[in-house]
Amino acid sequence: MNKTYFKLFANCIIVKGASRATICDLQRNKFQLIPLSLIDFFDDKNLIDLEKIKKQITEDSIHILNEYMDLLIENEFIFECNLKESKLFPSLSMDFDYPSTISNAIIDYDKNSNHNFQKIIDEYLIPTNCRHIQFRFYDGIELNYLNDIIKIVNESFIKSIEIIVKYNKTIPLERLKEWVSENKKIKSVTLHSYSKNQIVQEENFGFGIIVAVKQEINDESHCGIVHHNYFNVLIESFTESQNHNTCLNRKLSIDKNGNIKNCPSMSQSFGNIKDTTLEVALNHKEFKKYWNITKDQIEVCKDCEFRHICTDCRAYIEEPENQYSKPLKCGYNPYTNKWEEWSVNPLKQKAIKHYVMQDLVKK
């Protein structure tokens, strides 16, 4: 008679942390926290031999085993099979590739900026096959100005744009809703410095979201926040995380002064759009410096059960001299499993001072 085993589905990946683990379901885009003791049930082929385990544990522990099995079965993380059948389910490839040199871009803008958006899109983004842009306006701008930008986007092969802009009371929310509905490539508009936090318009197949937030965003130093709402359980980001940096890989940014950077929050610039070509910037030996720093190499993050669903930050780190130190704005401790406010952590005060963020953290 064929012995029965339970096999972990190939799209469900266990990520072990220091004191607990996650099962990341890359097909259903969700994760489940599990105790470390549950991982030991699986052998190196991700099989559970229930009969063998039952023989190894005491009778008192049987109900715990049953609870664990119920959790795995109810969430459809495992399925029943025999040894021969289990070989028909190979593990998922963790290779990552993306059909573009640059996959996403950030363009920052404030009242002193003077970007030529047509030039940026035509000369810096289209040639790299970049199709997703985030525009961040630190000051209020007119809807006509945004409309000029969206016209360029609509006439290009850019697929989606996100807009973060200071709330401007001259643009009625109803007019903004109409405008967003007319322009199908707008994934989201976030109005910052608004009087309250509000969802202005719900998503429509993932597009056309308008939210307003009280948070005042006056420069790029506000970026780099690590929060569980930014977790992303997708095969693309999960596989990218195995070999690349989840924030900086294939990212190009134009800061508010027109400087070409990997990230607008980083000090290193690779030229200015006024006088530097894309080729020169991209071929600079340091442009891709952070692209392959993975979470498995970063201190503390390497012990975190969320490391492959989290987006990293290398611009603001706990030890500015150590490029492998933990993101400054992460308040999660994988050794205690607690989230705490990062800005009041005494160990981070030196770095906060280094990045001149004292005023920002007071807010």
Next chain:
Amino acid sequence: MENNEILKKKISEILKKDSDKFPFIAQLWEMEIYEKNLNHEKIEKDLNYGHFNTKSYKSTYFYKPISKIIDFSKLNE
């Protein structure tokens, strides 16, 4: 509708012949012809094909957060 199909065939022939301008796979691209109602009198036909230089509104969004500038911890305040 029938005219659109004829148009698609013609374009496909052009893509096939003009191999210097388009990748070899171009002849197999899926095409989408749609009509843009510019105003009540004028209707313009527009064409999207494959994913090469497409201006299609059939869009997808990026698979991960592009930046992390919104502070979610303050949204409940």
